[in-house]
Amino acid sequence: MLQSVRQMNFKSGFLVLCGLMMVADLWLIFQVAPTDAVIGDVQRVFYFHVPLALLSFLAFFVVFVGSIIYLVKRSPAADRIAYSAAEVGVVFVSLALLTGIIWARPVWNTWWTFEPRLTTTLILWFIYAGYLMIGYAAPNRAKGAIYSAVIGIIGFIDVPIVYYSVVWWRSIHPAPVVGPMAETGSLEPVMLNILLVSMMTFLLLFIYLVMERASLRRSEDDFRAIRLALRRASP
């Protein structure tokens, strides 16, 4: 009881910190950060896009590690963390793709191009959408956890191969559109600092969401166990 109260206090504190950081981050992005000389205000989407993309990669790495631990040790905690990270990761990677599309249209003059990083990110989206779907399609919760773990491992080790196959494919079929920002140049120091603040903010958000989701998942498991026990007790 005391422990759960302490946990609650910790989480609420984390949430408040996260909220304050988010407000500060928005202020920095829209008030402090200088407007890009070449591409203008649309460059500000970059402060959301980069943290979202990098953290989704982190999320899928967490899924990979959690999946291995689950398959070797069958620890329910590893499954809960992996599953929660996958859910948050899919949300983050979807947002990263959307913000990337918003950025690409004015800067590259195209919504989408099958460039290695974009393609790999899209494939990540597909793999981890499959990861989430298999959990629901499985005949029961325990099987679903195993299937998800298998996808979490196979999907992650496949990513470098996807990346290099598209790099080599691109070297044969060059990109039709090359924008002024196709090669990312060096950043202004103030822009870089704001990007780092943004990264920290989204990292906190990520940790908070995974924590919250994992504890919710634990409650779901407890609830399922209680319901099963009740059904056994009163036929």
Place this chain on the structure above:
Amino acid sequence: MIQFVRPILVVTWKDILLEWRSRDLVVSVLVFGLLVAVMFNFALNVTPQRVTAFAPGILWVTFTFVGTLAMSRAFVRDSEQGGLEGLLLAPVSRDAVFLGKALSNFAFMLLVETLLLPVFGVFLDFAVLSWSLIATVALATLGFALVGTLFSAIAVQTRSREIMLPILFFPVALPLMIGAVEASAAAIGVQPGSVFSRWWPLLGAFDALFLVVCPWVFGAVVEE
């Protein structure tokens, strides 16, 4: 060595025998493959001038569809009437069961591809009998069979199994698709032959990686 290989071949032989006695899968998959090829002709308006440019893509999209269709049936026969439980009760390692199933899928896909290739050669006007094309088909099909067998073992136990297999399989198999299309293009003379040194190692690396990982995770997939 022989103790390890024998159970694999026994599992493969069981599948081959089952297919030989019914022959329903080869025929239906073959007809489906031909239909896809005809559909492509009208969808892309394949004229003689640009036929070789389209040929590798048409070939591998057809093979992928055909392979997915065939592999979605790989565990259906076993899961009916408790066949899979019987297979798992056999005193052999799960690795052997997986490799046996993967080998029978590999053989099955190769058979269908061998039957389809001459027809494609006629439709799309390219030389089928070249070692580089055969090597490409074998390398890519091995990867398809390994990952496809694992995912079909998962998909067969889920609801909506027909759609789960391609959803899981296609994203992971994308490097195979890219490598197979590019290497086939070189084999039929659309791309320079120098690209083999890039795509064959890619296909080989994919095969080797999943040859190690898939049997390991298969044990967890089929456990009760």
